[in-house]
Amino acid sequence: MEEARMYSCQDAGTEHILIALIRNPSELLAEVFGAYCLDLSTVRQALQELDVLHSGARSHPSPSLVDILLTEVAGWESSGSQHILERVFLVVIAHAEYLATKILRRLGVDPSDVRCKVMELVAQSIKYDVLQRLPEYEQHPLLCELVAQREQLHSAKITFVAKGDLAGASQISEQTNRVNAQMRQILRKIIHET
Numbered sequence: 001m002e003e004a005r006m007y008s009c010q011d012a013g014t015e016h017i018l019i020a021l022i023r024n025p026s027e028l029l030a031e032v033f034g035a036y037c038l039d040l041s042t043v044r045q046a047l048q049e050l051d052v053l054h055s056g057a058r059s060h061p062s063p064s065l066v067d068i069l070l071t072e073v074a075g076w077e078s079s080g081s082q083h084i085l086e087r088v089f090l091v092v093i094a095h096a097e098y099l100a101t102k103i104l105r106r107l108g109v110d111p112s113d114v115r116c117k118v119m120e121l122v123a124q125s126i127k128y129d130v131l132q133r134l135p136e137y138e139q140h141p142l143l144c145e146l147v148a149q150r151e152q153l154h155s156a157k158i159t160f161v162a163k164g165d166l167a168g169a170s171q172i173s174e175q176t177n178r179v180n181a182q183m184r185q186i187l188r189k190i191i192h193e194t
Contacts, residue, residue: 014092014100015047021092026085028121035117036109046106050099083122083151087158090115094159119155123148143186150179 022033022040033039092100093111101111153176160168 014098015103017088017092018100018103019043019047021085021089026083028083028118028125029085029089031121032114032117036107036114038104038107038109042107043103046103047099050102050106083125086118086122087155090118090155091158095163115155115159119152122155123152143183146179146183146186150176150183153179 019040021029022038022043025033092098093104093114095101096111104111104114153172157169157172157176160166160172
C-alpha cells in the first residue's frame, strides 16, 4: 500500500506490488530482477511512459486477484512455506492485462521467460533445502525432483486461478495428486529401509 500512497492511489495495483517487490526483493527475486535489468528507476519510468500515473487509467488488480493473494499468502504462512514473495510475483504477472505484465513487456521483458526463471530458481532452492535438511534424501534424488515439481505445479495452479482458468487449475491439481502419491511411495520406502 505504501507504493500506492506514493502515487496517490487508494488501492494497490499490480504495478505497485511489482515496484514494492523490486524495492525489497528476496535474494532469489533480486537475482531474477538483476538478470532482466529490472530496477526501480526503469520500472517507474515504464510506468510513467504507459501514462498510468497521470491519465487516471490505472490498472488495479481485480478483487479476485486480491482475494487470491490474501488467501495464498495466509496458506503459505500457516504451512511455513518458503518463497512467498516469489509466489506473489508470479500472481502479479500472471495475466496479460495486469499492469505489472504490461510494464515488463514495455521494458522488452517476456513475462513467460521471467515466470520460468523464477520457477526454475525456486525449484533449485527447494531441492537444495531438502538435501540440506534431510541427508537421507541424498540417496533418493527422485524425491527431491518430485518436491521441486510439486512446487512448480503449485505456482502454475496459482497462475491458472489468477487467469480464471479453473479447468487448467483442476488439471494441475490432478497432476499434483499424482506427484504426492509418488512422494508417499518413496517416503514409505525410506521408512522401511531405516
